[in-house]
Amino acid sequence: MVMIFRSIKIFFTIIATTLYLNAQVSVTASVDANNISKSETFSFKIVALNADESPSVDISPFTNNFKVISGPSQQTNIQWVNGSMTSSRSLTWTLLSLQSGKLNIPSLNVRVGNKIYKTNPIGIVVEKGFGRAQVANLFIEAKPDKEQVHLGEQVTITYRLFSQLPLSVEDIEYPKTTGFWKEDLLPARAARFTNTKQINGITYRVATLYKSAMFPTQIGDLKISPMTAICNVEVSQRKRRGVFDDPFFNSMFQETQRKFIESDTLTISVVSYPKEPPIDFTGAVGQFSIDTWLDTLNVAVNEAVSLHVLLKGTGNLNQFKINQIKFPKNMEVFPPTSSFKRDEFRDRITGEQKFEYILIPRQSGSYSINPIALTYFDPDLDQFFTIKSKPLSLVVNPGEAISTAFGNNRREDVNLIANDIRYIKTDSTIKLFSSEGSLPFWVLTSYILSIAFFLFPAVFVRVNNQRINSLDFRINRRALKTALKDIDKESHDPFAHFSYVMYKYFKSKLYLRSDKLDPLILENILKPKLPANLLIKIISLAKTCDANRFSPGSNKKAKDIKIEITKLLKETDKKL
Structure with missing residues (x-):
């Protein structure tokens, strides 16, 4: 019997050990x-x-x-x-x-x-697998129209996708620049293969992804980061030869591969001007013309008149200011308003910029407005030019005087005044409706109601429009309060909830169209707005939440993250 119990004990020990090792x-x-x-x-x-x-x-x-x-x-x-x-x-x-x-x-x-x-x-x-040699059937070409430019001179860069294979573009990261002011000539869009091109006897389908006009703001060798793209490419599977080794059947064996491609890094050499710029040079680079005019040449004292200044040409319009205009004394001048209109059908930035000054002369007389000068650098001719507008003249007539005394009045004037002026009543009792010459109460009430019904729709529409226009502003003001309230709500997946609260806060605070964000997009948006140390904390927290949303940790970790997010949102709200 002892042997039986010992055997049973050994058997269960082996089973338990096996289960432990397996588990x-x-x-x-x-x-x-x-x-x-x-x-x-x-x-x-x-x-x-x-x-x-x-x-x-x-x-x-x-x-x-x-x-x-x-x-x-x-x-x-x-x-x-x-x-x-x-x-x-x-x-x-x-x-x-x-x-x-x-x-x-x-x-x-x-x-x-x-x-x-x-x-x-x-x-x-x-x-290293980039470039045409390594990925001969798929690549991005970054092509500048110039590799050396002067300060403020336009360089146009075109990004084109070359492909021999059927593909779809999953994601594009557009180039980042430092030291340039840029204007999009062809906005970012999906790949559209509209033409073909032969390179070394190979025909490629070509899609223009992006085109930008860049104006350097500093001297030196400036780098433009690559454009990168992730493409899903359809390729044929390699099969060993057999009865189905036929192009008809090969089309049935397609697979999709994800490819990452990028353009070359561009280096643009920015050189200084050939000689010292004139004193009145304000940074205009290109070819320009200037014109001025007044909307009227004769005004009365205290009557407003508009001075229009029109700049037309090709170059870095909208990036420089015109020299300060010296206006005549006894003329009040209001700050100018400006507008810019670009010719959308040209790759070189071409258009016109208008300035409008409101002038109010305070004394009568003849005024002269001196010509307005503009000095610009022409990169094609490699020299400076100064152009001037025509001088303008303005005649200001005396205004109508207001007489405050009656002197040398004629008898007819006195008689007329006598007919118009009545004696002043000294009775202290004031009646709302007199029995002589006043409107009945019901008529007056009808007038008031008619005016109210006429004005009410316009007032209602204006108030409603103001309410709609201020909706985003009100959401922005309440962004932090809403986030702190939402983060306290219970959730079965706290990390996913924390991530949602953070992205929703930044959507409201930064007037974004969507809260479908990720750490990379958030970093690009916040980089120019927040200090580096604060930005690192925000991105680190966002990555932590995203990484743990599918694999939640302990409740203690979730509580620590919640406290850290609450503190960080309050600090961020002060900076934004």
Whole structure:
């Protein structure tokens, strides 16, 4: 009997040990390719075996070398093998290398429940795979019309997509510039292949993605970052030869590959002017003409007259000011209003800029307005020119005098006044309606009601329009209050809720059209508006929320993030 109990005990011990070993949690990290080109994306996966909860991980340690294209996507698998159950929970990202060479995905801390697991580091070799030689069937061309310009001179850059394959453009990141003022000639739009071009005997379909006029604001070698695009390209699968090795059947075996392409980095050399600019030079570069006129040549004292100044030409219009105009004394001048109209059908910025000054002469006489001078630099002729408008004359007539005394009055005037002036009543009792010459009460009431009915629609429309126009402003004013109220609401997925509250706040505060944001878009929007240290905190929090929305951590972590977001939104609201 003792032997039987001992055998049963050993049997259950073996079963318990087996179940324990099978149920032991393990975490691994893997990629689907270790040797890739810079134009290729790859998958990075973290798998937690026998875990009761989804893993959570901070991927920020490798985001300097890799860009997250999509993810994380969550997946759960359960398998039964020989009576044993195996479960796995995984997180998958699609990544793109930002650099070439030997790169490393470091060991990451993965939280599963209350325990921390470390993944194995992964090495990846990224080959430089850009340019026409490496991606001969798909590339972006960045073409400037000039590589050396003067300060303020226009350089036009055209970005075109060349392709031999059917594709769709998933995402485009437009070039960033420093040291340029730019004007979009062809706004960003979806790829439209409207023509073809042959290069070395190969025919490409060509789509113009973007065209911009850039005006340098500083001297030196200025760089323009590449335009990047992610394309989904349809390619034929390689099959071994067989009975179906025919073009008709090959069309049935198509697969879509995601390709990353970018244009070259451009360097524009900006040189100074050939000689020292004149004293009255205000930065005008191009070819211009100037004209002035008054809307009338004869006015009375205290009567307003408009002075119009018209600049026409090609160049950096709307980027410089005209010299201060010296107006005659005894003439009040109001600050000018300006407007700019561009010719949309030319690549070189061409148009006209109008200035309007309101003048009010305070004394009579003849006034002269001196010619207005404009000095500009012509880059085609490589020299400065000064042009002047014609002088203008204005005659100001005396206004009508108001007499305050009666002197040398004629008898007829006195008689007329006598007929018009009545004696003043000294009776202190004032009657609302007298019995002589006044309107009946019901007639007066009808007049008042008629006026009210006539004015009410106009007043109502104006008040309603003002209310509608101020809606965005009111939402902006309440953005912080709404965010602090929303963040306290309970949610089954706190990280997704925190992310939603943050993006909704920035949509309201910055008058954005949509709250469908991500950390990259948010960084580009906030970069010129916030200090660098505050911006880093905001983007870090946004990435943390996005990374944990599919793999929520402990309640303690969620509470800490909530406190940090609340503090950060209050600090941000003061800066914005």
